[in-house]
Amino acid sequence: MTQPMDLSARSPWSRLNDVEEVEVHPLHRPVDADVVVPGSKSFTNRALIMAGLAHGRSVLHGILRSDDSYWCVDSLRRLGLRVHVDGDTVEVDGSGGEWPVQEAELFIGAAGTTARFLPGALAVAPRGCWRVTGNRRLSERPLAPLLDALTALGARIEATAGGCLPITVHGSGLRGGQLAMSGRQSSQFISGVLIAAPYAEQPVDIAITDHIVQHAYVHITIDVMRAFGAAVTADASLRTMHVTPGPYQGRTLQLEADASTACYFFAMAALVGGRMRVTNLGYHTRQPDIRFVDLLERMGCEVVRGETFVEVRGSGRLHGGLTVSMKEMSDQTLTLAALAPFADGPVTVTDVAHIRHHESDRIHAACTLLREMGIRAEERDDGFTVWPGDPRPARLATYDDHRIAMAFSLLGLRVPGIRVLDPGCVSKTCPVFFDRLQDLGVRVTYVQRDGAGG
Numbered sequence: 001m002t003q004p005m006d007l008s009a010r011s012p013w014s015r016l017n018d019v020e021e022v023e024v025h026p027l028h029r030p031v032d033a034d035v036v037v038p039g040s041k042s043f044t045n046r047a048l049i050m051a052g053l054a055h056g057r058s059v060l061h062g063i064l065r066s067d068d069s070y071w072c073v074d075s076l077r078r079l080g081l082r083v084h085v086d087g088d089t090v091e092v093d094g095s096g097g098e099w100p101v102q103e104a105e106l107f108i109g110a111a112g113t114t115a116r117f118l119p120g121a122l123a124v125a126p127r128g129c130w131r132v133t134g135n136r137r138l139s140e141r142p143l144a145p146l147l148d149a150l151t152a153l154g155a156r157i158e159a160t161a162g163g164c165l166p167i168t169v170h171g172s173g174l175r176g177g178q179l180a181m182s183g184r185q186s187s188q189f190i191s192g193v194l195i196a197a198p199y200a201e202q203p204v205d206i207a208i209t210d211h212i213v214q215h216a217y218v219h220i221t222i223d224v225m226r227a228f229g230a231a232v233t234a235d236a237s238l239r240t241m242h243v244t245p246g247p248y249q250g251r252t253l254q255l256e257a258d259a260s261t262a263c264y265f266f267a268m269a270a271l272v273g274g275r276m277r278v279t280n281l282g283y284h285t286r287q288p289d290i291r292f293v294d295l296l297e298r299m300g301c302e303v304v305r306g307e308t309f310v311e312v313r314g315s316g317r318l319h320g321g322l323t324v325s326m327k328e329m330s331d332q333t334l335t336l337a338a339l340a341p342f343a344d345g346p347v348t349v350t351d352v353a354h355i356r357h358h359e360s361d362r363i364h365a366a367c368t369l370l371r372e373m374g375i376r377a378e379e380r381d382d383g384f385t386v387w388p389g390d391p392r393p394a395r396l397a398t399y400d401d402h403r404i405a406m407a408f409s410l411l412g413l414r415v416p417g418i419r420v421l422d423p424g425c426v427s428k429t430c431p432v433f434f435d436r437l438q439d440l441g442v443r444v445t446y447v448q449r450d451g452a453g454g
């Protein structure tokens with residue numbers, strides 16, 4: 001690794017921060033398992049922020065307990081709200097849009113969602129001044145289109161020259177009005193404006209000037225806003241959206257399980273063969289990553305699509321010779337990169353230039369890691385091609401990127417000697433990832449940071 005490690009986003013809900021590396025050992029038999037995956041990061045952080053803005057109490061069941069949600073809860077508490085967490089249920093006494101603590105520093109870890117959803121939620125308040133900071137990588141990730149849009153609606157926000165974190169948001173209320181926004185860099189900018197919009201004095205109209213990457217996440221935002229009582233209209237393809245003023249009302253909600261996390265378990269069945277059923281998420285979720293199972297089907301797996309479960313059956317053999325646009329489920333690009341060497345033909349990914357601005361430059365990182373294992377990988381601006389091969393043992397950097405750690409540790413199920421550095425980074429969205437692998441019969445060995453075996 002070229003930069004010193006930044007563990008600042010690890011929270012009390014993290015695990016494995018004392019672990020230097022894990023080795024995931026080959027599974028020499030097919031899997032045959034049911035698995036329950038933790039709550040959705042996307043639902044959890046939307047619901048927390050809307051509950052924070054709402055009038056009255058909200059009770060959210062099925063939250064994700066991870067670094068991304070911990071720092072979101074922590075910010076609400078620093079803003080003066082009572083937030084009571086009990087297992088995976090959280091009770092939030094909402095602010096009604098006026099945060100009780102009017103000056104605070106809010107550290108939000110590495111969470112893109114909070115970085116894009118919180119500024120607007122702060123700006124709607126009539127008074128206050130808050131500094132929002134994040135870890136090193138989050139402070140490099142783009143924010144300017146969101147800040148420009150909020151400013152156009154009347155927000156007062158000070159940012160550094162590049163328009164990244166840290167920022168200072170002044171509570172000065174939003175006027176509302178009409179906005180033209182681009183969705184090609186991140187859908188989260190649009191979600192961030194929408195979440196604040198019910199608190200503007202006037203209606204907010206958003207027109208999209210190009211296309212939205214991962215537009216399903218904007219649908220999720222609208223669904224959760226409606227669940228909290230907001231009046232939002234949008235056309236099916238999200239070219240235009242309209243939000244009428246009117247505050248959120250506290251609600252009791254059951255949140256969905258995380259489809260992105262489920263995909264690592266589906267990929268496991270694809271890699272080693274056998275049956276993997278995720279028992280707490282149906283196929284008809286709005287979460288776009290569920291469509292990864294459609295791709296696994298194209299690659300030769302069987303998929304059973306239930307209302308309350310999804311099951312993937314693999315043979316351990318994977319078809320390649322595919323070109324896939326991952327634009328609408330780009331968080332699974334790394335999972336596909338990890339499966340690709342085992343396919344019987346090259347796999348080409350397109351349309352994901354935006355993931356160079358995620359937790360790591362994911363296109364570059366995936367190609368670098370595959371080449372370290374002796375796999376031919378060709379990097380392009382918006383994707384890559386991976387050719388079939390026999391990965392060799394490797395000690396893999398994870399770039400503080402939870403999805404690199406989860407996706408690339410799966411290679412260990414087929415290849416002896418796959419070691420993954422800083423496995424604690426999975427805590428961003430799935431602190432229990434390696435425990436779940438062990439529950440499924442996978443042997444995982446741990447090396448502590450001080451060199452002692454585990």
Ligand SMILES: O=C(O)C1=C[C@@H](OP(=O)(O)O)[C@@H](O)[C@H](O)C1
Nearest residue numbers: 042113186187188213214217331
């Ligand atoms: O709104 C959300 O919950 C998310 C939107 C997506 O981000 P981008 O639209 O920035 O790619 C996705 O990658 C992220 O994991 C979650």
Ligand SMILES: C=C(OP(=O)(O)O)C(=O)O
Nearest residue numbers: 110111112113331358403
């Ligand atoms: C891109 C991701 O996260 P974030 O919410 O930080 O954007 C991700 O989880 O893959």
